[in-house]
Amino acid sequence: MPRRIDPEVAVAIMRAAGLEPLEPYPGANVAWNCRCVKNEHKVAPTFTSVRIGTSSGCRHCGRAASGERRRAAGRERAEADMRAAGFEPLEPYPGAAVRWRCRHVACGRTVHPRLFKIRAGVGGCRACAGRAPVDPAVAEAEMRAIGMEPLEPFPGRVRDPWKCRCARCGHIGTPTLNNIRRGQGGCYACARCVR
Structure with a gap:
């Protein structure tokens, strides 16, 4: 027989997850009406999903956190690609199609290449274009x-x-x-x- 959860413990766990219960504890696997403390949205996660971590409780906050994780991974890859091409970023990653202020390591100039062009093998430092050593x-x-x-x-x-x-x-x-x-x-x- 499953163990019963103390309603006070359940409320404390929901509050620790940033959710304020709007009704008494309904049970572990029943949708529980709550309000997200961060953005005031009304949500209804199950206690079990919040307790075991499969849900953040608030789908709006969950989407925002997921998007931020994807953007962070994209930023890391973008910076790695730019450095591999010989450019040191001087500002946060603005997006693949936006000019990105960087320092060209080979000549020391501040340039503004677009990441999508660098990844395509085009662009970079105009001053150095055509100066690469040729056999x-x-x-x-x-x-x-x-x-x-x-x-x-x-x-x-x-x-x-x-x-x-x-x-x-x-x-x-x-x-x-x-x-x-x-x-x-x-x-x-x-x-x-x-x-």
Whole structure:
């Protein structure tokens, strides 16, 4: 036979959970009309659900607490993603699509990237864009793949002009590796002939 709960003990447990009973103790598994001390909402949890912790008692407070736990987990992951990309957050996480004030670890500048762009591999520090080190052998292979033969060593940055000769027409030009990677052709003379 189940053990009977002392009504005074039940009331004390409900009050400790932030609920003020509005009626006498009805039984362990019967909805008990109460008022949430925090937000004044009327709720009706069972004593058992509050006692064993499956319910906070107030569904409004429970939802708010659940949402805060999800947001906290999202904040931790967001900060970890930003740090992994080389940015130190300088303010609390504002949301994935909102500009987030951070310090770019590589150059020390204060920047405002959006987390969703960082996660997509885009964005970050505009001042450092195009300055990432590129292997000269890879750069030369990319130029040769589009029919341009480098006439001088790789200049070191993807946005710097690079003197090359077109293997098709022999024209000497100065395309940038950045433009090549964007899909632009390397030879201005050949591009004019195609029109």
